[in-house]
Amino acid sequence: MTDRAPNFIDDEQLVERVKRALLSMQRFSWEQGVAAQAMLESGDSELAILLARDAVVRQDASGKLGVMNDGYSVTDSAANGEAVAYAAKLTGDPMFVQAEASMLAWLLHQAPRTEEGILHHVVDKPQVWIDSFYMAPPFLAVCGYYKEAVKQIDGYWKLLWDPEARLFSHIWDDGAKSFVRKAHWGVGNGWAAAGMVRVLDSLPASMKVERNRISGYLLETIDGCLLHMREDGLFHDVMDDAETFVETNAAQMLSYTIYRAIGMGLLGDGYTRYADDMRRAARGRVDSNGLVQGSCAAPFFDRPGTAPESQAFFMLMESAARSLALISANRAGEAGASTENGKGGES
Known part of the structure; x- marks a missing residue:
């Protein structure tokens, strides 16, 4: 069905329908990873741990998580890493602890890279894809490998950023030293933006130079x-x-990134209107089944339709919007209290 959603009772019901549709769709490693991230950020930690558990069940001999028939990918499976790391920390279960370590070992010591040490996206070609921006660096940062996470972002920026267009290109072949796909894919730029804001959320304040550089990107x-x-x-x-x-x-993806960046103090409040407009447009494309229509469609990504990552990013966007609203309310309350205290001191 492609009919637009009816008048939902509340936002919670809308998000629940999108979540239900997501769970019926997610299959591949990156889909399961971004689904688990959406559960974590929306507060459904029990479901996030269940998704993490299945990613461990499908961990292959290399250490990559959630592999089905996508073992050709270098970084996609790392999208599961944050949920697995969360489960390891929360439960202490050796299964999760070992799975996290194995995923890290793949990225740090086994995964194919460029001569400069930037992770490839597929195992059999020396290609760097913009998708990897989101898949690996946030997991590396969450696990405390801050310098490695920053190194990857710097490398992706150097290879994929098009300064004339002020957008990222999609796929670089480091063997041929040319682009396989120079097009400025919208979802790809979304992967990059969302990946950077997630890394910035994990980097310690002591890495001021690196934080400022990535904030600039x-x-x-x-x-x-x-x-x-x-x-x-x-x-x-x-x-x-x-x-x-x-x-x-x-x-x-950009709405999510902007909401989070404003909440972290990386962007001014003036960007809120852009995020709100994007959010309003996306909400208007949810149908009666909770499917976000008009997305770059799985599994071929060459036409409009539906995709698990789009379902997940609807949830991430909604969670980020709610979080920013709470932050703004708290800031307003603190400002009001400060003003009242100031008046009391003068009287």
Whole structure:
């Protein structure tokens, strides 16, 4: 069905429908990983741990988590790492502890890389994909490998950022020293933005230089994308190509990133209106089954439709919007209390 969603009773019901649809769809390692992240950020830790457990059940001999027939990927399985690390810390279960260590060992010591040490995206080709921005660095940062996480982001920025377009390109072949796909894929730019904000959330304050540098990358990315935001709050599948279809998930990914960045003090409140417009547009594309329509569609990503990562990012966007609303309310309350205290001191 593609009919638009009916008038839902409340936001909670809408998110629950999107969650239910997500659980019916997620299959591959990155899909399971981003689904588990959505559960963690929406407060459903029990379901996140169940997803983490299944990712461990499907961990292959290399240490990659949640592998089905996507063992060709280098970094996708690391998207499960945050939920597995959370489960390991919460439960102390040796199964999760060993699974986390094995996933880290793959990334740190076995995974194929460029000569500069930047992770490839597929095992049989020396290719760097923008997708990896989101898959590996946040997990590395959560586990305390801060320098490695920063190194990967710096490397992806160097290889994939197009300064003239102010957008990221999709796939670089480091063997041929040329792009396999130079197009500025909207969801790809969303992966990059969301990956950076997740890393920044984990980096310690002592890494001020690195935090400032990545914050600069993030601002450049958001501002570059906003140049191509349509009046309806959405983007084209290839952001700077109006001949490509109008796509939903890039808006969700950027809305999520902006909400989180504002809450972390990385962006000013003036960006809220852009995130709100994107969120409003995405909510209008949820159908009566809870499916986010018009997304870059799984499994081929060459047409509009539905995708597990789009379901997950709807949930992530909603969680980030709620969190920012609470932060803003608390800040307003503290400011009001400060003003009242100041008046009391003068009287």
